[in-house]
Each structure stands twice: as C-alpha cells, then as structure tokens.
Amino acid sequence: MTRVSLLGRLPEAWRQPLAVAGAVLALLWLVVALAAPWLAPHDPLAQELPRLAPPGPGHWFGTDQLGRDILSRVMYGARVSIPLTLLLVALSVLVGGLLGACAGYFGRWVDETIMRVADLVFAFPTVILAMVVAAALGASLTNAVLAVLVVAWPAYARVTRGLVLGVREREFVLSGRLLGFSVWRSLRVDVLPNITGPVLVLATLDIGTALLLLSGLSFLGLGAKPPSPEWGAMVASGVEVFDSWWVATFPGLAILTVVLAFNFLGDTLRDALDPRTARAIKERAL
16 A cells, blocks of 8 residues: 555545644654663763763764763653653543543532632642642652642543533433433443543643643752753753753753644644534645
C-alpha cells in the first residue's frame, strides 16, 4: 500500500499542516524521552566539559556553569517532564471526571458539595494556589504534581458535570435504569461513551498547561531539585548566567515545542470529533 493511499485513509482534519506538525513534534519528543540513554552524547550529570561553552561541535547546545552538556540534559529532561505531565493530566481526568460525573448524575447535595468545592478552587489564581500547595507540602517533583492536581481537577469536574446533565435524561439512559442497571453500570455503559470525546479534547489541550505549571514550579524552586535534569529547573539555572543565552534557551524551546505539539493535537482532535467542523474542513479541502 502506497503512502498516498495511507494518507487518504486519514480523516481530513488529521491531514492539515498543524495536525501533521503537532503529531511529528509529539512523536519526536516521545522517542527522545524513551531513547535518551542511547541518544544523549554525554552523561547529563557529568561535569567533564568546559564551563559555559557556547554551542559547537561536541556540545551542540553548549554547556552550563558546571560543565554539563545541555543537549544531554534536555534529552534526559524529557524523561522527567513529559511522563509527569501525562501522569498529572491522567490523574486530573480521573479525579475531576469521577467527581463531575457523580455531581451530574446524582444531583442535589452531591452536586452542590462538589461544585462548591470546585468554585472555591476556581476563586484563587491557578499559579498562586499551586505555589501555596507546593510550598506547604515541601519542594519536590511529587509534591509539585500533587499541587497542580489540586488546581487542575475542577475544570474536568465542571465539564464532565455539564456533559452528564445533558445525557442522563436521554432515552437510552432511562431505559437502562428501568431495566435495573446499577448506578455505576449506567455511568460506565451508557454515560461514559457519550462524554469521552470532549473530555479527551480538554485533556489533550491541557497537557501544555500542565507542563507549563510543573515547569513554573520547578523554576521557582518548588519542584525538581538539582542536579535533576528537569526543564523548568534548567531554565532557572540559566537566569543566573543570563549572558550565556544557551543555558536557558534550549530547555525553554523544549517546553515551547511540547506545548505547541499538544495544542495542535488538541485542536485537531476537537475538529475531528465535531461533525460540523469536520464537515466544513472536508468541504474546504474539496
């Protein structure tokens, strides 16, 4: 089967330039994260190179103030930042989605309690609240993930609640309840398949936001600690040697490209799952 015929099988939304760019960037970073031990030219913790050497042969991204290869540290940083971000978003979907589904399905005091807690979280600026929680728990990557989780789940709870409210009175859900389906079976079999698409789009778009929050906490000293090769902490170390632009630039570009990649994928996923948008894209292509 030729490459053209393979591309022809893809939905029109996934053949757009931004969709292709997002998929390529995301796949590239996932490969780097998995294969960093084999791709990195140096040990990310070894202090064996000249200090603050500019980009050049032998150290293409330059070296930092301790003589560590920045390219190697960026590659190993992908093994820290990307998995933690994906884990954070997955936990946010799980916690927020479950609470939002319960609020929308049961209503009454369950809905009021969960939504008022969510409103309380929304009342505080996201970054400030994450900083307060991380500082209270103690500076570490694990606590940074928990801090971002605290501020991230309400968005999923609110979206899921709205979707469940629109589905719970549909005929197929009412029929299942009349047939004696348990609450959890009804949520799993009847409700979940009808709300997965919008939640998945939100989660894909939220990956970039979660990465920025995690990196921001590390930048402020509330996340990863030296000598861990984490992108936010690497950008923070570059502030100390601002004249050596490469120390902070390349980790910052890594964060930028990952955020752009998943934003492009989220937009494409939204277009693909929305029948009206997908139809408009197809008509424009024709």
